[in-house]
Amino acid sequence: MTVTKIRRSLHGRELRKGYTTGACATAAALGALNRIFDDSSADEISILLPIGERATFSLLHHEIGEGFAIVGVIKDAGDDPDCTHGAEIIAKVCVTHQPGVRFFAGSGVATVTLPGLELEVGEPAINPVPRKMIESHLIPLLSHYGFSGADVTISIPGGEELAKQTIGERLGLRGGLSILGTRGTVHPYSTSAYAASVRQGVQVAAKQNLRHMVLTTGSRTEKQAMLIHSTLPQTSFIQAGDFIGVGLRASAKYAMTHVELVVMIGKLCKLACGTMMTHVTGRQIDFTHLAExxxxxxxxxxxxxxxxxxxxxxxxxxIVEHHEFSRAFLTDICRQAAIHSFIYAHKKLVVSIRLIDFDGSTLAQATYGDS
Structure with a gap:
């Protein structure tokens, strides 16, 4: 699927890009540091994004004191369906003479409690790229004013409640949201943060020596998958949504041996036609192929x-459900989806496909790649 297709809405309008929590945290932190050294500093701040572009953010000045300041930025996710859109990302910066920048999780920002992520257990869930962004913007200014470092605490009011809309808790992220972003920008319906969480979910499972992953497309398929595979730990299950392909590639990368996809008919048909990114705005089902x-x-x-x-x-x-050949045909569609998934995962996984109905019943299933 092309970037152009992803960025267009169902009505053909060009969708508006937004900014990551990492970019917002950087802007807030730089704004706070500026405020410490100049209490009349501007209400806007410009930062350099990892992609080489500059972006300007409006600042909310909360508090200033001896050697510290607190500044917020309202996250604008553009037209991306992101639960953090409109949330305030707050940075409290305290200047120190201890070299370097230290990071802390404030209210609404998660702490890492399981191995397998890019951060050590016990660390605030402020990912490496946002950390580098903040450091690169703060250190020159600190040096200019004769300070060696700073303590940076990032908070998101309401973040713990917003985190319930994510899979963060399953990844061992407790107490709120992660500060994410590798580009600084969010492109509508690319939902890079969601794709990253799918990869992280597989990585966490691998660190726990799990080798069987179950990828589902939503809460209904996951609920049924958990009933079917009741002996598997919760970490084995990932709501991959439209990012089945991301989950397959990550599973291959982190040495999983068996991946089962539990899907409903619409996603199954796309997988059977070789489409691994199954968003509604993407490539449509090839019904001519399925008719053949x-x-x-x-x-x-x-x-x-x-x-x-x-x-x-x-x-x-x-059309087919009341015919005698229905189960065999649906099993054939599952097999085609399994073959495409096996190939997409570089032929490194056994792939099972399970088709379930709205009531949770299994309509058909197939496995491919089992030697």
């Missing part, structure tokens, strides 16, 4: 024609 697959199960031209003209996976299911 159906020819291996029936020669009824009316049914084949209906499938070829279907508009959704749910419609396809309603």
């Amino acid at each position: 697959l159906l020819r291996g199960h029936t020669q009824d031209p009316a049914v084949i024609g209906e499938v070829a003209q279907a508009r959704t996976g749910r419609q396809l299911l309603s």
Whole structure:
């Protein structure tokens, strides 16, 4: 799927990009440091993003005291469906004569409690790139005014509640949200933060010596997957959403041996056609291809024609579900999805596909890659 397709809404409008929590935290921290050295500093701040672009942020000045200041930035995620859009990212900066910048988790920012992430257990969940951004902006100014370092505490009011909308707790991130971002910008529907959390979920599972991952597309499929695989630890399950391909590649990278995808019919049809990024704004289902697959199960031209003209996976299911060949055809679709997934994961994994219905019942399943 091209970037152009991702960035366009269903109505064809160019969607507006936003900024990461890491960029907002950097702007707030620099604004706070400026405030310490000049209490009449501007209400806007410009920072350099990792991609080489400059961005300007409005500042909310909260408090200033002897050697410290507290400044906030309201996160603008653009048109990306991000739970942190509109949240305030607050930085408290205290200048010190201890070399370097030290980071602390304030209210609403998580602490790392499980191994497997880029940060050590016990560290505030301020990821490496945002840390480097903050350091690169603060250290020159600190040096200019004769200070060796600073303590930086990042807070997000309401962050602990917002974190319930993420998979952070499953990754061992307790107490709130992570400060994320490798580019500084967020592109609509690329949802890079979500993709990163899928990768991190696999990495955490690998650190716990798990080798069987279960990727699901949402809460309904995950709930059923957990009932089916009740003996697996919670860390084995990841809501990959539209990022099935990300989960497969990460599983291959971190030496998983078996990945099961638990999906519903719409996502299954896209996977069977080789589409690993399954967002609704992306590539549509190739029903002509699925109709050709159906020819291996029936020669009824009316049914084949209906499938070829279907508009959704749910419609396809309603066309075939009452025919004798239904289960065999759905199993064939699962097998095609498993083959594409196996290839996408560099042929390093056994891949199982399980198709479930709205009521949680298994309609079909297939496995590929098992020697």
